Structures are given as structure tokens and as C-alpha cells.
Amino acid sequence: MTIDVTMPALSPTMEVGTLAKWHVKPGDLLKSGDIIAEIETDKATMEVEAVDEGTVAELLVAEGTENVPVGAVIMRLDGEGEASPKIPNPNPSREQPAPDLIRGEGSSSTPAAPPAPPAQPTPLPPAGGAGGGPSGSRTIATPLARRIAEQKGIDLTSIKGTGPNNRIVRADVDAAITSPPKVSGAGEVEKRAERGPGEGAPAPTAPPAPPKPAAPPPTSDIPHTLEKLGPVRKVIARRLTEAKQTVPHIYLTLDVELDALLKLRADLNKALEPRGIKLSVNDLVIKALALALRQVPKCNVSFAGDNLVVYDRADISVAVAAPSGLITPIITGADTKSVSLIATEMKALAEKARAGKLQPHEYQGGTASLSNLGMFGIRQFDAVINPPQAMILAVGAGEKRAVVKGDALAIATVMTITGSFDHRAIDGADGAALMGAVKGLIERPLGLVA
Amino acid sequence: MTHDLLILGSGPGGYVAAIRASQLGLKVAIIERERLGGICLNWGCIPTKALLRTSEIYHYITHADAYGLSVEKPTFDLKKVTDRSRKVAAQLNGGVKSLMKKHKIEVVEGQGRLTSATEITVTTPNGERQLSAKNIIIATGARARDLPGVEADGNRIWTYRHAMVPPAMPTKLLVIGSGAIGVEFASFYSDMGAKVTVVEMLDRILPVEDADVSAHVQKALTKQGMTIITGAKVSDVSPGPDGVTATITTADGKAATNEYSHVIVAIGILPNTQDIGLEALHIATNRGHITTDPMCQTNVSGLYAIGDVTGPPWLAHKASHEGIIAVEHIAGGHPHALDVGLIPGCTYARPQVASIGLTEAKAKAAGHTVRVGKFPFIGNGKAIALGEAEGFVKTVFDATTGQLLGAHMVGAEVTELIQGYAIAMGLETTEAELMHTIFPHPTLSEMMHESVLDAYGRAIHF
Numbered sequence: 001m002t003i004d005v006t007m008p009a010l011s012p013t014m015e016v017g018t019l020a021k022w023h024v025k026p027g028d029l030l031k032s033g034d035i036i037a038e039i040e041t042d043k044a045t046m047e048v049e050a051v052d053e054g055t056v057a058e059l060l061v062a063e064g065t066e067n068v069p070v071g072a073v074i075m076r077l078d079g080e081g082e083a084s085p086k087i088p089n090p091n092p093s094r095e096q097p098a099p100d101l102i103r104g105e106g107s108s109s110t111p112a113a114p115p116a117p118p119a120q121p122t123p124l125p126p127a128g129g130a131g132g133g134p135s136g137s138r139t140i141a142t143p144l145a146r147r148i149a150e151q152k153g154i155d156l157t158s159i160k161g162t163g164p165n166n167r168i169v170r171a172d173v174d175a176a177i178t179s180p181p182k183v184s185g186a187g188e189v190e191k192r193a194e195r196g197p198g199e200g201a202p203a204p205t206a207p208p209a210p211p212k213p214a215a216p217p218p219t220s221d222i223p224h225t226l227e228k229l230g231p232v233r234k235v236i237a238r239r240l241t242e243a244k245q246t247v248p249h250i251y252l253t254l255d256v257e258l259d260a261l262l263k264l265r266a267d268l269n270k271a272l273e274p275r276g277i278k279l280s281v282n283d284l285v286i287k288a289l290a291l292a293l294r295q296v297p298k299c300n301v302s303f304a305g306d307n308l309v310v311y312d313r314a315d316i317s318v319a320v321a322a323p324s325g326l327i328t329p330i331i332t333g334a335d336t337k338s339v340s341l342i343a344t345e346m347k348a349l350a351e352k353a354r355a356g357k358l359q360p361h362e363y364q365g366g367t368a369s370l371s372n373l374g375m376f377g378i379r380q381f382d383a384v385i386n387p388p389q390a391m392i393l394a395v396g397a398g399e400k401r402a403v404v405k406g407d408a409l410a411i412a413t414v415m416t417i418t419g420s421f422d423h424r425a426i427d428g429a430d431g432a433a434l435m436g437a438v439k440g441l442i443e444r445p446l447g448l449v450a
Numbered sequence: 451m452t453h454d455l456l457i458l459g460s461g462p463g464g465y466v467a468a469i470r471a472s473q474l475g476l477k478v479a480i481i482e483r484e485r486l487g488g489i490c491l492n493w494g495c496i497p498t499k500a501l502l503r504t505s506e507i508y509h510y511i512t513h514a515d516a517y518g519l520s521v522e523k524p525t526f527d528l529k530k531v532t533d534r535s536r537k538v539a540a541q542l543n544g545g546v547k548s549l550m551k552k553h554k555i556e557v558v559e560g561q562g563r564l565t566s567a568t569e570i571t572v573t574t575p576n577g578e579r580q581l582s583a584k585n586i587i588i589a590t591g592a593r594a595r596d597l598p599g600v601e602a603d604g605n606r607i608w609t610y611r612h613a614m615v616p617p618a619m620p621t622k623l624l625v626i627g628s629g630a631i632g633v634e635f636a637s638f639y640s641d642m643g644a645k646v647t648v649v650e651m652l653d654r655i656l657p658v659e660d661a662d663v664s665a666h667v668q669k670a671l672t673k674q675g676m677t678i679i680t681g682a683k684v685s686d687v688s689p690g691p692d693g694v695t696a697t698i699t700t701a702d703g704k705a706a707t708n709e710y711s712h713v714i715v716a717i718g719i720l721p722n723t724q725d726i727g728l729e730a731l732h733i734a735t736n737r738g739h740i741t742t743d744p745m746c747q748t749n750v751s752g753l754y755a756i757g758d759v760t761g762p763p764w765l766a767h768k769a770s771h772e773g774i775i776a777v778e779h780i781a782g783g784h785p786h787a788l789d790v791g792l793i794p795g796c797t798y799a800r801p802q803v804a805s806i807g808l809t810e811a812k813a814k815a816a817g818h819t820v821r822v823g824k825f826p827f828i829g830n831g832k833a834i835a836l837g838e839a840e841g842f843v844k845t846v847f848d849a850t851t852g853q854l855l856g857a858h859m860v861g862a863e864v865t866e867l868i869q870g871y872a873i874a875m876g877l878e879t880t881e882a883e884l885m886h887t888i889f890p891h892p893t894l895s896e897m898m899h900e901s902v903l904d905a906y907g908r909a910i911h912f
Contacts, residue, residue: 004907015852067850071906142878144853151851164786170853170878 001079003052007061009070010039010046011360015147016067017041018231019074028056030077037074042231044363045324045356054079066231067151141168148173153238158246232324243384247303248423251382252431254439258398258413261445268449272340281398282318282372283343285417285438287448289370289393290314290334292437299434300367302388303425309388317366317386318346320353327353328386330366339448374398380416390422391431393438415442453479453583455780456570458562458726461488462495463757463769464589465546467777472553474781479581480555481562481572488591490766491542493611498634500535501614502798505641509800516837526642528619535614564588564727567750585752585780588740589773590726592719592758597626600687600715606694607687607713610635620644620712624696626684628655630797632716633667637799640676647677647710649684649698651717656797658763660809660858662824662844667860670801670840687713721759736761744787746776754780768793794872796865801841804868807856807875810846819849821881823905825897827861829912832892838862843901845871852880857901863894870898881906 007017018040024030030050037048054077061074068074139156141149145168149156152173159176161168229237258281265279272279293300293314302309314335317328329349331342352358368390371383374397383394398415405412417438421431441447454476457464464480465487471478485492504526514521550557558581560574570586572579594609596602604612613635621644625636628650640646648655648671654664655671655678668678681701688695694713699705721739733748733755734741739762740748740755747754754776757769771788778785797803813820827833827841841861848855857871874884881902889899896911903909 006907016850069849069852071908072849073907143880143883144851144878147880148851 002057003054003077003079004073005036005050005052005075005077007068007070007072007074008039008048010041010044010048014041014070016069016151018066019061019063019068020045022059022063023047024056024059024075026056026058030054030056040231040356042235044232044327044358044360047357052077052079139168140166141173142170144170145173149176152177153234155238155242158242230324232322232327236325239386240384243387247385247387249382249385249420250423250426250428250431251418251420252428252435253380253416253418254435255401255414255416256439256442257403258415258442261442261448262398262413264445264449268339275340277340277343279339279343280346281374282370282395283339283346284445284448285372285393285395285442286316286318286331286334286342286346286370287337287339288438288441288445289368290316290331290337291441291447292434293368294335295437296430296434298430299391299421299426301390301425302367303390303422304388308425311367314368315366317363317369317389318349319369319371319383320350322353322356324356327358327363328366328369329353329358329363332365368392370395374415380418382418383420385420385422387422390425391434392420394418394420451568451582451584453477453556453581455479455585455587455777456481456562456581456583457587457589458564458570459488459589459591459722459757459759460486460546460557461589461591461757461769462490462766463591463773464488464587465550466770467587467589467756467773468555469549469553470774470777471781472555474777474783476777476781478555479558479583480550481558481560481570481581483559483561485543486546486550486557487539487543488589491546492539493614495766496542497535497539497614498610498631498638499798500538501531501638502634502800504531504534505638506800509641528616531642532615562726564731564753567731567753570727585754587746587773587776587780588726588728588748588753588755588759589757589769590722590759591769592721592764594715595718595720597684597687597715597717600713602715603689606689606711607715609715613714616712618712620710622693622709622711623647624649624684624694624708624710624713625716626713627651627716627718628657628678628680629716629718630656630795630803632714633671633797633799635714635716636671636676640671640674641800644711645675647679647698647708649682650678650680651683653681653701655680656803658795659797659803659805660844660856661811662842663803663805663858663860666840666842667799667801667803670860671799674800719758719764723759745779745785746772746788747779763790763793763795765793765795789876792872792875794868796868798865801861802864803860804864805856805858806868806872807854808846809856809858810844813846813848813855818855820855821847821849821905823847823901823903823909825900825904825909825912827894827897829900829909830892830894830897832894832896833862835892836862836894843867843897845898845901845905847881847902847905852882854879854881854884854902857898859898861894867895867898870895 019037020040021038023035023037030053032051032053034050035047036050038045039048057076057078059075061068140161141156148170154173154176156168159168159172162172163169261284265281265284269278297310300311300314313333315330315332316334317330319326319328331345334342349362366389369386369392371392372395373381374395377397380396381394383392385392396416398413400411401414402409403412403414419431419435455471455478457468457478457480460480460482468478468480490496508524508526511521511524558572558579560572562570562572565571568584569582572581600607602609610631620639623639623644623646625632625646625648628648632648633656636646636648654661655668656664672678679698679700683699684696685699686697693709693711695707695709696713697705697707723738731750733750740760742748742755742760746756756772756776758764775785775788791807794804794806808816810820810822823845825843828839833839838861844858845854846856847853854875859867884902889896900909900911
């Protein structure tokens with residue numbers, strides 16, 4: 001019996017994936033649970049386990065193939081107890097329709113069932129989902145338009161629909177892909193002419209969509225290599241472009257003294273040693289940001305078109321440098337979690353992030369972000385907001401600096417922090433209040449553990 | 451100006467345009483030289499369906515035994531058969547008349563001729579009438595194309611029009627051309643007992659259809675007793691007192707001359723662009739058909755053209771849709787342009803054929819990586835219960851985007867099914883939405899679901 005092994009859906013929204021690596025080759029005998037391949041989605045790389053047993057007859061998708069649709073046959077197995085002569089079979093799938101013969105690692109559901117949808121930590125749709133944009137109003141688009149937009153990294157919220165009732169149709173997405181951002185109304189005429197007869201709906205006002213920035217062809221006389229962008233890098237590029245182009249940022253910077261926090265950390269670490277937990281400064285700053293967001297709820301928000309989403313919980317997305325690129329695992333409910341729990345969770349999440357094994361629910365969502373480049377000696381920087389979130393805290397290095405205390409010079413360990421705020425949602429004074437709250441919590445750190 | 455809008459021709463393009471114009475408050479006149487409703491319901495779509503209904507029932511009666519019924523050998527009265535067809539046409543013609551009245555549309559009987567882009571002179575039985583309007587829609591349709599050197603006299607050599615009201619039942623019929631019209635008449639006369647030969651110049655019958663469909667129909671018709679000759683030319687068609695001789699030359703150069711009782715010429719159409727004053731207006735055409743923009747406007751401002759007088763496909767429903775686009779544009783609206791890729795086509799032979807969008811070959815030629823699903827009638831419970839277990843539903847998807855690029859069906863009642871895919875394609879659904887759709891059981895439509903599933907290796911019943 002031939003068994004078709006198909007591209008699994010590793011998350012509810014996954015429609016295509018990159019077959020990053022095969023772990024098996026034709027002739028291998030597979031047992032249930034063996035790792036057969038690594039699949040890269042737009043956010044993570046996951047290992048796929050075999051569910052059926054048998055001999056690998058054929059690998060149908062080459063390593064590195066992008067955009068393999070979920071459900072596409074990627075491998076054929078000769079089932080148990082059968083010698084494996086390669087009998088050409090005109091349509092093996094008819095004998096054995098095999099929707100979900102393999103499952104993503106970490107899915108605890110039965111093999112036949114798709115992975116259960118992850119619990120959403122916030123009321124907003126997961127960031128990066130093509131369907132729900134950051135805006136609160138629903139984007140009306142055809143299923144095909146949605147799918148192509150997702151595949152091509154086009155933000156549907158930036159596209160004007162020309163279909164019935166202004167629905168976004170395929171032609172609109174295609175136009176957004178092909179047309180460069182328009183500077184003025186000029187060019188409308190040429191665009192209409194380009195479309196040719198039979199397709200003459202008025203040219204959509206081409207949005208300054210964040211398409212793949214038209215990369216200038218590399219100058220040939222400079223020695224270079226070309227690296228194909230991985231899905232993670234593509235998403236980073238798209239999301240950050242979108243953030244900088246659509247979110248008006250303001251930046252508020254202040255210095256905080258760390259000495260009290262460092263002392264508390266040393267004391268806590270001594271106390272936590274028997275439990276094998278070690279707090280980092282960052283763990284405490286996560287807690288400080290979460291508590292500050294609860295103290296200044298006007299900053300724990302998302303701008304959503306006609307609405308402002310005000311969160312009743314502080315979920316902190318923490319930037320982690322993974323080999324494939326930046327990713328932001330989330331400490332959910334950091335405002336109510338103990339710092340020791342935050343430290344434990346952060347350690348596990350960072351390890352998973354570096355291994356590319358984060359589950360979608362572990363990085364999608366969050367109400368605010370934190371990025372710390374202090375360990376690289378960076379003194380101060382301005383971070384880019386991660387929509388639909390409305391703020392991100394950029395943390396610099398703690399260093400001994402000369403400070404003036406009571407008209408006298410003194411030495412203190414000082415760290416510069418900068419908050420980036422979505423000015424549509426947050427006024428400068430409210431942002432300043434949040435920064436003050438963070439400063440207060442760090443400089444009088446007992447509040448973090450009380 | 452005597453009117454807001456003049457429409458030249460009252461076929462399914464013209465009369466639908468007139469009704470829409472009236473709905474939008476335009477003062478409209480429609481000019482018709484023959485009968486309201488045009489070819490479609492007087493000499494085309496509708497009366498042929500009436501004939502084909504007769505041959506279908508006749509076929510069932512002659513095969514009643516398969517359903518457990520005993521029926522004595524049935525006979526038929528050809529005149530009664532054609533009378534019924536004419537009555538159906540007359541009823542619909544009357545229907546259009548009352549629709550015109552209901553919508554207060556002025557019907558002007560006579561031959562219209564444009565004297566400028568805003569004026570039409572109509573030669574009526576009571577003399578000439580001058581009509582004028584800011585906008586004019588040309589909806590004059592098309593006529594059968596002649597085979598060079600062969601005059602369809604209506605005696606033994608017929609066009610579709612003669613074939614609709616046969617003076618006698620053919621015994622040995624030659625059908626030249628295997629488009630929808632040729633195949634439908636071939637099917638009708640074959641089921642009514644004629645010995646039918648179909649000759650097609652291209653390498654397969656129903657050449658616009660998917661190759662799998664053509665092959666299936668060719669096989670089915672051959673099994674029914676027809677002779678199908680493809681890649682062949684017909685020449686030296688000469689009528690004699692007892693029949694018509696014709697020479698069929700196949701691709702390998704072999705020629706054979708045979709005698710037939712009758713010949714039907716169905717090799718395509720020619721647009722009706724003569725004698726309506728177009729020459730002086732310098733209207734742009736392409737192979738004789740008027741060229742229009744997406745709003746159905748010609749190169750002359752205010753002058754529109756719809757239906758068979760314009761480019762393909764030459765189908766009634768395309769004409770009607772264009773009529774609505776043109777009128778809404780004239781009325782200042784912003785209608786959505788016609789997407790020719792979304793026009794379904796139907797052939798009412800036995801077996802029926804229905805299709806929409808790209809064939810598998812055209813999809814590949816257009817650069818798509820395709821996923822193809824195919825589900826046979828034999829896998830469908832309703833089809834088996836009907837005793838109609840032959841045919842299939844084929845779907846063509848873009849492998850990358852999941853876009854449904856085309857659907858091709860052959861078998862019983864598929865002409866009533868194709869609209870489902872038309873809606874799906876119009877709404878730009880992907881395979882996912884089609885898979886999630888619940889199709890009622892037991893129906894033939896389940897095959898539409900199964901075909902989609904099959905494209906993704908998930909068909910259940912086959």
C-alpha cells in the first residue's frame with residue numbers, strides 16, 4: 001500500500017510552507033515518531049514527525065522548495081509489510097486519501113486531527129495574519145486576494161478594493177504587487193492603459209503598500225554573493241516597513257539609575273539559587289514595563305481605526321535574536337507574574353526561539369514590546385513599534401556614569417531607556433507618564449516583587 | 451433628440467439592455483427588423499432546447515426497458531415536434547413583447563441604419579422614421595457563416611435555421627462543423643434516428659472545450675452510432691435530386707465522396723455589420739466584429755456595441771451582461787467590466803457539456819502550475835440512480851494560489867451545474883472554500899465537490 005504524506009498545517013493559518021530540510025531519504029525505514037523533515041513557515045521552523053510506518057518510496061518536493069501548499073503530497077511511503085517495488089501508480093491518492101498523516105512536533109492532538117488552534121493571548125488577531133489587519137474595521141477581500149496577499153507579503157489594509165462593494169479582488173492585489181508606490185495622481189492614465197480590455201475596472205489608487213522594496217540590482221563590479229531571503233526575514237521586512245510607514249512614532253528617552261535594582265537582583269538571586277533560577281536585569285525590566293503599563297493604561301493600547309483597544313493585561317513581547325532573524329516571544333500577563341516565573345518562562349522561550357521551535361501562539365500577540373541591546377554595549381536606541389502594538393521600550397546598557405546628586409558629582413549605574421509610541425494612540429504626556437512609571441519601578445524596585 | 455437611448459436589435463443583448471435602461475429612467479426605443487428576442491429565442495438557444503427535449507424523451511422511451519418500463523416502439527410526427535419548438539419560441543417572443551410594454555419601451559419595427567453617431571433612420575412598413583439619441587447601442591447579432599461555394603438552400607443543405615424546421619427527417623445527415631450548434635443538431639437528429647456524420651476541420655470536436663471533454667464526447671457520440679471525422683475538410687458539396695454528395699478529405703490526404711440525404715453547415719458565424727451605416731462612422735472592427743472597450747463603447751463616443759456583433763464568446767448570456775454594462779455606463783454608473791474568463795458555456799447534446807474558465811492546456815500555456823481534479827459520474831450515487839453514469843467533472847486549480855482557473859463538465863444535466871463554479875470563480879474562492887461547502891446528497895452537484903477534493907488528493911468516493 002502506498003501512503004501519501006502531505007504538507008501538514010502547522011498552524012491554523014498556515015497555507016504554505018518551505019520544505020527546509022529532509023531528514024529521510026528514499027529507502028529509509030520509518031517508524032512512527034521519526035523526524036522526517038523540517039518545515040519553515042513565515043515565523044518558525046518546525047520538525048515534522050512520521051505518523052505512519054513504512055519505507056520511504058519517494059521524496060516529491062526538493063529541499064528548499066518554497067510555498068508548498070498545505071495538503072500537497074511531499075513524500076510517498078510504501079506501507080508496512082510490503083516490499084517496495086516502484087509500481088507506477090496513476091493515482092495513489094485515490095486509494096489512500098491522506099489529509100494529515102503527519103503532525104507538527106508539539107501538537108498533542110491525534111494524528112488525523114489538525115493541530116488545535118492556539119489560545120490567543122490577546123483579543124486582537126495574531127499579528128501578521130493577512131486577514132485581520134491592525135485596523136479594527138474588517139478588511140473585505142476575496143479569499144483568493146487574501147491568499148495571494150499573504151503569499152506575497154502585501155498588507156491588505158493598504159489596498160483599495162475595486163470589486164463589488166469595494167471588495168479587494170485579485171486584480172487589486174496584483175496591482176499592488178506590480179505598481180510602485182505612486183507619488184501623485186499622475187500615471188493614472190498609463191496604468192489604465194496597461195490593464196488592457198476586458199479588465200477595465202478603474203485602476204485602483206495604488207497604495208504605498210509595503211511590497212518587497214524594489215531592490216536595486218547589485219552592481220556587478222563589486223564582488224558579492226546573493227542570499228535568498230528566508231520567510232522570517234521577509235516577514236520582518238514587511239512588518240517593519242509597514243510600521244515605519246503607517247505608524248507615526250514619537251520617542252521619549254530618560255535615564256534610570258540601576259543600583260537599587262542590581263542590589264535587589266543580587267539578593268533575589270541568592271534566595272532563588274536553591275531553585276536554580278537566575279534573574280537577569282532584563283527579566284526585571286520586563287516586569288517593570290508590565291506594571292508601568294497597568295499603572296498608565298493609556299499606553300497599554302492598540303490603535304484600531306475607529307477604535308482604541310485598551311488592554312486589561314500586559315503581555316510583553318520580548319525581542320530575541322534568533323539565527324533566522326528577530327522574533328518576539330511573549331510573556332503573557334507579565335504584570336501579574338512573579339519575576340521568578342518571568343525568568344523561567346523567558347529562558348525557555350529564548351531557547352525555543354533560537355532553535356526556531358516557537359509555536360505561533362508563543363510569538364503572536366502581545367500588548368507592548370521590549371528590546372534590549374544593553375548586552376552589546378549600546379547606550380541608547382530608538383526601536384520600531386510592532387503593530388498593532390502601540391509602544392516598544394528600547395533598553396540600553398547599564399553603565400557607571402557620573403551623576404549630579406545634591407549639587408555633588410556621584411557615581412551611579414545608569415541605563416538609558418527610550419520608549420517609541422504610536423502617536424495616533426498615545427499623547428506625549430501619557431508616554432512620558434509611562435516612562436516615569438518605568439523609571440520609578442526600576443529605581444524603587446521593591447515594587448516589582450511586592 | 452427623440453430618445454435618451456436607441457438600441458438596434460432586440461436579441462438577448464438588446465432587449466435586456468432596453469429593460470435595464472427603462473429601470474434607470476432612460477427614454478429608450480428598440481429597433482427590430484424581424485422578431486423581438488432575436489435569434490436566441492426565435493431561432494437559436496430556446497427552440498433547439500425544445501427539439502432536444504423531444505429527442506431526449508424519445509431516447510428515454512426507446513430505452514425504457516432499462517428503467518423497468520415496457521413501451522411499444524414509439525413513433526413520432528416530425529411536424530408536431532417542430533411545431534412544439536415553434537410554439538415555445540412564439541411564447542417567449544410574446545413574453546419579450548409584454549416585457550417591452552411593461553417597461554414602456556418603444557418598439558420600432560423595421561430596418562435601422564445609423565446616419566450619424568446619434569441618429570438612426572428606420573425603414574418601417576409605414577415609411578421612414580428618424581430617431582435620435584445621445585447614445586446608441588448596436589446589438590445586431592450575427593448570422594451563420596457559409597461554406598465557400600455552398601449555398602444553404604434550405605432544401606437539402608441547411609443552416610441552423612433550416613435545421614430547426616426540417617421539411618423532412620434526414621436519413622443520412624452530414625454535419626459540417628462540431629461547435630455547439632453542430633454537435634447539438636447532430637445529437638438531435640441522431641437520437642431521432644438519422645445516420646449522422648460529423649466533420650470537424652480541427653483535430654477534435656468541440657475544439658474550444660478541454661481536450662478531455664472533447665475526447666469523452668467524441669467517444670460517446672461514436673458509441674451512439676455517429677461517425678466523427680476530425681482534421682478533415684469538406685469540399686465539392688453538390689445537391690442532386692435525391693441527396694447531396696460531398697467529399698471529405700482527411701489530414702492524411704485521403705478523400706472519400708459520399709451521398710447524404712441532408713447537410714447542415716455549422717462552421718461559425720459572421721457579425722451583422724452590413725447595411726446599418728457603420729462604414730461612414732469609421733467604427734473599428736476586428737475580423738469584422740466591432741471592437742469595444744470594457745464598458746462596451748466603440749471607438750466612437752456614445753456609440754456602444756454588445757453581443758455577437760462584437761468579439762467572442764458569442765453567447766446569449768454574454769450579450770445580456772454586456773447590455774447591462776453598456777446601459778449602466780450610459781446612465782453614468784460605474785459597472786464592473788465583463789471578465790470573459792468567467793463566462794460559462796453550455797452545449798446541450800447528449801451528453802451535455804458545460805465549462806467555464808481555462809482548460810487544462812490553456813492554464814498550462816498561461817504559465818500556471820496546475821492541480822487538476824477529475825471525478826467520474828460512475829462515482830456519484832444520483833448519477834447511477836438516474837441511469838446516467840457517464841461523464842465527469844474536471845477542475846483546474848493554480849497550484850500556488852489555489853485559484854479555480856477552470857471547470858469542465860460532461861454528462862447529464864451539467865449545464866444546470868456550471869453556475870456553481872461560476873459563482874465560486876466570480877467570488878474568487880480558493881479550493882479551501884469549495885472544500886468547506888456542503889453539497890446536498892444525493893445530487894449530481896456532489897461531483898463538483900469531489901472534483902475539487904480530487905485536485906488535492908482527497909476525493910472520497912473514487
